[in-house]
Amino acid sequence: MSTDASGRADERPISLETNQVGGAGTARSVALFCVLVLTVSYVSVLYGITQVVGGSLSLLALVAAMLVGATVLARLIRPWTAAALALAAAGIGFGYYLTSAGGDPSVVITAADTIVSDTVALATGLPILQMVQAGIWTLGFAPGPVFLSWYLAMRGQYGLSVVPGGAALGFLVLTGDAGMLVTVTGTLAAMGAIAAGELERHGGSIQQADLLAALFALAIVLSLSVTVVPGQPTAPTHLAQGEPGSLEATLDTAPRQSGIAGPVNLSPAVRFTVESDQRSYWRTGVYDRFTGDGWVRTGRSSQYDEPLTSPPNGGETVEQTITAETKLGVMPVAPQPITLDGDVTRRTTVSRHGQPRPETPLSAGERYTVVSSVVDPDPAALRTAGTDYPDSVTGRNLQLPESTSSEFRAQTAEITADAENPYETAVAIERHLESSKDYSLSVTKPDGNVAEAFTTEMEAGYCVYFATAMTQMLRAEGVPARYVTGYTSGQQIDDETYVVRGLDAHAWVEVYFPEHGWVRFDPTPGDSREDVHTDRLEQARDAGSENVDTEESDDVPVPDESSAPTGTEPGEQPEPDPNETTETDDPNESTPATQGNETNETPSNPATGTSGGDSITDGSLVTITRETAALGLVALVGLAAGARRTDAATRLRRKLGIYWHGRRHDPDRDAERAFARLERLLARQYRPRRRSESARAYLHALSTAANAADAADTTPIDARAERVVDYYERATYGTGVSRTEADEAIAIVDELARDRLPVVGRLH
Amino acid sequence: MTDTNSTGDASTEPTAAGDHLEIPTVERLCADIEANVSRVIVGHEDVIEHVVIALLGRGHVLLDDVPGVGKTMLARSVATSVDCSFSRIQFTPDLLPTDVTGVNVFNQQTREFEFQPGPVFGNIVLGDEINRAPPKTQAALLEAMEEEQVTTDGQTRTLPTPFTVIATQNAVEPNRTYDLPFAEVDRFMKKLHLGYPEPDEEADLLGRTVGDHPIESLEPVTDRETLVAARETVSRVQVAQPVREYVTRLAADTREHANIGVSPRGTISLLRAAQARAAANGREYVLPDDIQTEAPVVMSHRIKTADRDRDGDAIVADALERVPIE
Structure with a gap:
């Protein structure tokens, strides 16, 4: 009663209609749909993982089986039995995980061999992809929540059913695997399920959905403005060097993963100097799992405790002293490091792959010494190295995303058709990439599998693309390979000193050879890379950017320092990038404030930015991401729903409606609207009509009051108003009014409204 | 409302069309x-x-x-x-x-x-x-x-x-x-x-x-036949849907706030009284005002309260104050 009583006269028919629509049946469908969406949201995250590590078919089959099972069992078993079943399902899943992980203690994330510690690690922000047995873990994780939530939903317990689903999603949020869109979708679905469930229970109407929409939008916008989700891969908080958009920043996006970006720029600023009697690439990160659009390092790191494992055959020992010239979030070393020395070692962690990393960035001027065992076998030895790979190597370094197409494999097979051993395979791939692709920093990142897109579609790319493609091709051929990031040797300024700049950032490939260990291959075309990078450095120097040189390095012409690469490329690869020095940042990237040593903060950047007209990339291009667009849409929907809820449109219409009658309909409605306008007019001047007050009584009360107030400043009620009331009464309760009468009512109200226009009325 | 000259004598002329x-x-x-x-x-x-x-x-x-x-x-x-x-x-x-x-x-x-x-x-x-x-x-x-x-x-x-x-x-x-x-x-x-x-x-x-x-x-001033015809006329006075709903709401309100509220017989009586009042005021249709005038005398005695201080009159007055017309 109260709902249709709230409609004013001119809306009455509408409010009567709207009460009928949307019953409990609709609410149930909506609730079930929402639970399904919630399920899909976290299953999609798991599916994304299995796409990388394999097992997506099993996952889908498992989920489908759980859904069917829950649908059937919903009528048959009691909730406690169902909970026990779900627990049992989860137990079996994790049991399988433990057994498959148990064989090799190192398979479970390093030191931990219990599910609890793994789970704790995950819940504190460790992405699932970094787990060694991520696929099996996923299969163990999925069935419990899927079964339980669908079972409860089928029984109509929507509120409860959201609990397991929400917990599963929440866990994936904590691991950082669930992206924003998935999280928001899942959360919305959970809210929707609860809300629709309540509507069903209380026999509410879906018409109240506008309130829900407004609340949803509020929740989303609020939650996104306060983000506390750990492990978000987009924020390179651990790295001090490399501005967003620079090559370095994309190489080391986070401690445990390496992204692949679209266009990047190069920073000419000096990062560190190396004193070493041998030239080398300075490695900063090793990654073994390819997700299709980025690299992840699996396993946990442990505190540095010397010595580190050395390559099987031991190589030549090289000692380097590295001095950070700017804040540095990585520890460049020549592979493979064996011992570290320096203050920083107390806060150094070492990954399973033997790559050290500082827990807090090195400050400018900080030094450390590394002793590395450099593997430098000759091609002949590598040719005969054989394929007797240890399990620990093949287990991790042969992974391809499940989505890898057969075309990619076929193409790789074709390229390496002539190769007779892994070494030749590697060389063939390396040559193929160097010869068939151009070097360019301004590429658009393809959708889907980057390695595949690069080999099949793209014409050009930069080191990240080359290295990714080569790693994946090698793996497709069964050769263990891993993706490595770091810096090229840099500019040699005297016999033993190398200056390494931001634009030296690089990515390459390490291939495993039994008896030798990891051997470096660099598929990036050296010459063109060098050209691009040298140009960038020249530009920066011309523009007078800060930090481009150390005290000695500017004397040395960059291109000249092509002393032969020291370690490395076995055989016929004339080390392509001796002077690698020049991954150019966009000029304006060289903001002095953030980098390093001689910081005199001259605002020279704009100048350099413009002078470096042929900057390689358009780093400042503002793109609207899908997330932003979705968020905007959500906010818009919320606003619209809120506006509807608060009747903003109706209010505005009323406000304007005092002065303007608008389109005319049938006479009765017109008379009613004329009275509604009169009423608002009077309400503004005197008081609003009480809802229990009839039109006539209202007018009577007003004229009595106006007469009593004795007229000097109050205008008495116009007698014409009574005519409007008459017509209104006849239209509403009586036999109706004629067109002429309705028009007369409108005319009267128009006139009264004009008389009372705030300013015009006075002038009158 | 009426343009008929009301100063004439007391005679009232039943119309030919039926008895109204x-x-x-x-x-x-x-x-x-x-x-x-x-x-x-x-x-x-x-x-x-x-x-x-x-x-x-x-x-x-x-x-x-x-x-x-x-x-x-x-x-x-x-x-x-x-x-x-x-x-x-x-x-x-x-x-x-x-x-x-x-x-x-x-x-x-x-x-x-x-x-x-x-x-x-x-x-x-x-x-x-x-x-x-x-x-x-x-x-x-x-x-x-x-x-x-x-x-x-x-x-x-x-x-x-x-x-x-x-x-x-x-x-x-x-x-x-x-x-x-x-x-x-x-x-x-x-x-x-x-x-x-x-x-x-x-x-x-x-x-x-x-x-x-x-x-x-x-x-x-009139005769029995005219009175009967007038009663027939009254029963034909139009009661629009909003008015009927208003009466229903009033009755429901009294039922909510008293032990025994107004019965359906009471609401029928209220409508009839309002019809008669509308006709007596020269209208062919009932206004909420008619309802409001009749409600106190028609409804009050049908209400039974537990509370001695609040009799039927108070309940009806509250209902009239509280219940929206539209």
Whole structure:
């Protein structure tokens, strides 16, 4: 009663209609749909993982089986039995995980061999992809929540059913695997399920959905403005060097993963100097799992405790002293490091792959010494190295995303058709990439599998693309390979000193050879890379950017320092990038404030930015991401729903409606609207009509009051108003009014409204 | 509202089309009756109007008052004004139902039983101090009110048309009365209070009683047929959907806030009274205003509250204040 009583006269028919629509049946469908969406949201995250590590078919089959099972069992078993079943399902899943992980203690994330510690690690922000047995873990994780939530939903317990689903999603949020869109979708679905469930229970109407929409939008916008989700891969908080958009920043996006970006720029600023009697690439990160659009390092790191494992055959020992010239979030070393020395070692962690990393960035001027065992076998030895790979190597370094197409494999097979051993395979791939692709920093990142897109579609790319493609091709051929990031040797300024700049950032490939260990291959075309990078450095120097040189390095012409690469490329690869020095940042990237040593903060950047007209990339291009667009849409929907809820449109219409009658309909409605306008007019001047007050009584009360107030400043009620009331009464309760009468009512109200226009009325 | 000249004489012309009148005619008729009654009853215009409207709306009236304020005079003058038969039943503790309805009497000459109609067979029946008779006798009258017929010894006899009961209650001697059962109070369309006249009105009243009582010289202003036609007209007054919903909301509100709220019979009575009032005001349709004017007298006596401080009047007043019109 109260709902249709709230409609004013001119809306009455509408409010009567709207009460009928949307019953409990609709609410149930909506609730079930929402639970399904919630399920899909976290299953999609798991599916994304299995796409990388394999097992997506099993996952889908498992989920489908759980859904069917829950649908059937919903009528048959009691909730406690169902909970026990779900627990049992989860137990079996994790049991399988433990057994498959148990064989090799190192398979479970390093030191931990219990599910609890793994789970704790995950819940504190460790992405699932970094787990060694991520696929099996996923299969163990999925069935419990899927079964339980669908079972409860089928029984109509929507509120409860959201609990397991929400917990599963929440866990994936904590691991950082669930992206924003998935999280928001899942959360919305959970809210929707609860809300629709309540509507069903209380026999509410879906018409109240506008309130829900407004609340949803509020929740989303609020939650996104306060983000506390750990492990978000987009924020390179651990790295001090490399501005967003620079090559370095994309190489080391986070401690445990390496992204692949679209266009990047190069920073000419000096990062560190190396004193070493041998030239080398300075490695900063090793990654073994390819997700299709980025690299992840699996396993946990442990505190540095010397010595580190050395390559099987031991190589030549090289000692380097590295001095950070700017804040540095990585520890460049020549592979493979064996011992570290320096203050920083107390806060150094070492990954399973033997790559050290500082827990807090090195400050400018900080030094450390590394002793590395450099593997430098000759091609002949590598040719005969054989394929007797240890399990620990093949287990991790042969992974391809499940989505890898057969075309990619076929193409790789074709390229390496002539190769007779892994070494030749590697060389063939390396040559193929160097010869068939151009070097360019301004590429658009393809959708889907980057390695595949690069080999099949793209014409050009930069080191990240080359290295990714080569790693994946090698793996497709069964050769263990891993993706490595770091810096090229840099500019040699005297016999033993190398200056390494931001634009030296690089990515390459390490291939495993039994008896030798990891051997470096660099598929990036050296010459063109060098050209691009040298140009960038020249530009920066011309523009007078800060930090481009150390005290000695500017004397040395960059291109000249092509002393032969020291370690490395076995055989016929004339080390392509001796002077690698020049991954150019966009000029304006060289903001002095953030980098390093001689910081005199001259605002020279704009100048350099413009002078470096042929900057390689358009780093400042503002793109609207899908997330932003979705968020905007959500906010818009919320606003619209809120506006509807608060009747903003109706209010505005009323406000304007005092002065303007608008389109005319049938006479009765017109008379009613004329009275509604009169009423608002009077309400503004005197008081609003009480809802229990009839039109006539209202007018009577007003004229009595106006007469009593004795007229000097109050205008008495116009007698014409009574005519409007008459017509209104006849239209509403009586036999109706004629067109002429309705028009007369409108005319009267128009006139009264004009008389009372705030300013015009006075002038009158 | 009406352009008819109302200064003409008291004659009212039934229209040819069936037994109903034009609305302006009804309006004028009401005004005439009220004016006529006012010649006898000093003041109390609103009560007179209510009684006339109840007469048109086919309802019965319960006057709840102290003795001597003119209840009987009111009933008589109304009856006289419409030229209807008037009968009076003085209810006493020893009154029998047959004293009301009439009785079969054995006729010695014809050797048959003959029905001797009781006082209830009149157009306007005044039941005086109805609460002094035992319930059984009250019931005889109240049944006649509801059914508009009387059954004695298995034979049913229709009462004359129009049939309107104006009953009075003795409110000052509660220990010598039988309270009207709640269900039976419900059968009265309105319960009215006359109350004492204002001082100047009372002086006027006293002045009129010098010499002949004005009731003796009171002339009818219409006749029975016209009254019946007017009642027919009233029943055709239009009640729009919003008004019906408003009445429903009012009733529901009283039901929410009292032990026993207004019955459906009460809402029907309210609509009829409102119809009559609309016609009396020259309208062919009922306004919420009509409902609001009639609601206090039509609804209050049908409400039973647990709370002594809040009687039916308060409940109805609250409902009128609270319930939205649209």
